[in-house]
Amino acid sequence: MAAKRILIVGAGxxxxYAALRLSKKxxxxxxxVTVVDPQPHMTYQPFLPESAAGNISPRHAVVPLRRxxxxxxxxxxxxxxxxxxxxVAIVQPIIGPAREVAYDHIVVAPGSVSRTLPIPGLREQAVGFKTIGExxxxxxxxxxxxxxxxTTDDEATRRRALAFVFVGGGYAGVEALAEMEDMVRGALRYYPEIPRDEVRFVLVEAAxxxxPEVGPEMGAYTAVELTRRGIDIRLGTRLESCVDGLVKLSDGDAFEADTIVWTAGVKPHPMLEQTDLPRTPRGAVTCKPTLQVVDADGNVVEGAWSAGDCAAVPDxxxxxxxxxxxxxxxxxxxxASRLADNIAAVVRGREPVDYRxxxxxxxxGLGLYKGAARVYGIKVRGLPAWFMHRTYHLSRIPTLNRKIRVxxxxxxxxxxxxxxxxxxxxxxxREAFVEVAQPIPLFDSKRKAA
Incomplete structure (x- = not known):
């Protein structure tokens, strides 16, 4: 019997994890097993805030695929x-024409992208927080x-430079904000020209x-702790505009900021719109508890599997x-582990098992030695929560190599x-090189070549 061709779309x-397990099973x-991804690495996203703050090297928050x-x-x-x-999947290589890749089983796992809103200036001024590059x-x-x-003597420029706005009060926004504030607080010892009270961190959250992931009590604790650190938290507030860096909020406040970070939710990858697989109105691939793709009538779509951010999996x-x-x-x-085990079972003629x-x-994590947690109903805060945060994610990042480096x-x-x-x-x-490189008119280079 010929080997089954398993195509994995996305290496998040x-x-x-599915590819690693399938290659062992x-x-x-x-x-x-073929894995397709535009990046040569998997990004362990829970470590993005610590990478941004300099707690770990950005290279150690990613896992090289080919290795x-x-x-x-x-x-x-x-x-x-x-x-x-x-x-068949259509794959566009980094360079060159698109190609078809045939398969017997496909794992659709492109993940999610930032869920943005039609806010004036957002596309031009803001940055997301989902990739190691960001x-x-x-x-x-x-x-x-x-x-x-x-360095500047201009007060308006100074105020604008020292205003940092984070939009979205979920995990990504709060952890990124807390880590960056902690980093800036530590960096100010090298900037005697900047008093701490001139630095302005603002968290904008519509809810x-x-x-909400740690529950209302620990969420309230986090808000109190961040406020105590001088962070301006705007609850029930929306970003209405940020054209040319002028931040306008729904509560009527307006101020200028050079740094605007958008972390207000995610949505399934738009690539899913270019498939013939069944999806929910939200755009996620519909799945059974076995992680097999199913149609509107609950019938299994043979050879199609999905999981993660882009999948609607019953709990x-x-x-x-x-x-x-x-x-x-x-x-x-x-x-990912259950999905890989189920594909291996089907390949060997056995029945898949439900994910539960x-x-x-x-x-x-809320910065060095600070955290909030709710595990098995137990609420933990401060240093113990920070230690739990680090211990858990150290255990979850793939490969021993990355664990040791972190x-x-x-x-x-x-x-x-x-x-x-x-x-x-x-x-x-290339900016420094371009400034000193001698420009040569096009007609001169052609004449010399002739």
Whole structure:
């Protein structure tokens, strides 16, 4: 019997974990596993705030695909469409024409993208917080603004540079805000020109609470702690405009800010619109508890699987029959293992098993030695919660190599001060060279060539 062709679309939490497990579960005579992703690495997103703050090296928050997936075929490109009726995916390589990739089983796991709103100026002024590139950019931008504020004599420029706005009070927004404020607080020792009370961090959240993942009591505790640190929290408030950096809020306040970070939710990857797979009105792929894709009548779409942020997976631990698993790393990692085991079972002629996992709780880091957690109904705050946050995510990041590197980063941080230098040239590396390079008119170069 020919080996089954398994195509994994996306190398995020679901894609990487599923590929690793499948490559161990199935031998080369049983299956050929191909992974397609535009990035050469998997990003462990819970470590983005710590990477932005300089607690760990950005390289250690990502897992190189070709290094870890030695038994898989890795394609660096983007899946632009899926024709499951033909069992073919269209892959656009980094360079060159698109190609068709045939499969017997497909794992649709492109993940999610930032859910944006039609807010004037948002596209031009804001930055997201879902990729390692965005985390590095945010770190460099914040530190660069400190240099601007410390150098300028113009008060308006200074106020604008020292205003940092984060939109969205969920995990991504609160952790990013807290880590960046903690980093800036530590960096100010090198900026005697900047008094602490001139630095302005603002959290804008449309709901009336933050961190709903840890429950209302711990969310309230987090709000109090952040406020005590001088962070301006605007609950029940929306960003209405940020054209040219002029932030206008629904509560009537308006001020200028150079740094605007958008973390107000996610939505399933838009690539799913270019597939013939059944989806919910929200755009997520409809699944059975076995993580097999199903149509509107509940019939299994043979050979199609999905999990993670882009999938609507029933939560069998909930009393609500319509409940779905939340789009969290906790579910994604466990779904990936169950999905890989189920594909291996089907390849070997056995029946798949339902995914069932009761959400044990959530932990959030709020800067060095600060955190909030709610695990198995137990509320933890401060240093113990911070330790739980680090311990949990160290256990979940893939591969021993990355665990050791992250642990070394944290250990060095105990005895060495955090680096607070901006590497702004990373974003425009050719700018200095272009300024000194001699421009040559096009007609001169053609004449010399002749």
């Amino acid at each position: 939490h679901v894609g990487l 199935l031998n080369l005579h049983e299956a050929e 870890e997936l030695e038994r898989c075929h890795v394609l660096s490109g983007t899946v632009t469409s899926i024709e499951h009726a033909r069992k 985390a590095v950019f945010l770190r460099n931008s914040v530190l660069d603004r400190l240099d601007v504020a410390a 009336n609470r933050i961190l 069998l631990t909930s009393s609500d029959p319509a409940a779905l698993c939340s789009p969290s790393a906790q579910h994604a990692v466990r779904q 996992h009761k959400h044990v709780g959530s932990v959030a 642990l070394v980063d944290w250990t060095l941080q105990l005895v060495l001060r955090r680096e607070v230098v901006a590497l702004g040239s990373l974003h425009e590396p």
